[in-house]
Amino acid sequence: MNAERFARLRAAWRSLERYHDELFVAPWRAGLQREARRQQDTLRALVMLESLGVDNPVAYETLDLIPHLVADLHAWHRRMGDEEFGDPGVCC
Template structure:
């Protein structure tokens, strides 16, 4: 088509290439850090269910459905074969 679109396309692919160049080497480190943080969050939300008194449970109980799907993945990663929760049975 026009020259402008080719230039724009070129810039876009250059940008995408640079972004890949920026992100790829650290993708694993960053996703692992994020997973660790998510794990901590999961433990906080599940605290009451695990028998740990949680002063913020009034608020975190609302978040239970959000972490429920992650419970299975979480407990297997933590080295527990079965879910430690009575309320959530996933396997």
């Protein structure tokens, strides 16, 4: 009797938790992920300014970041399910 009530209570708690997660946590998490991506994009843009046609005063100093940033971009579009991305010369 007690065990049955306990199981019911636990199930109710779980669904409540799920509800809370979907309603509040998930959008918050998505927002944070969006923010993380935005920050990465800003860095990529700053380092690869000349690819956008803008002069970059520290282009030479940041040469060794470029392979890593392109690799990040590659990993990202693969995760998104695209085998290829952009024009040749952007990624692959």
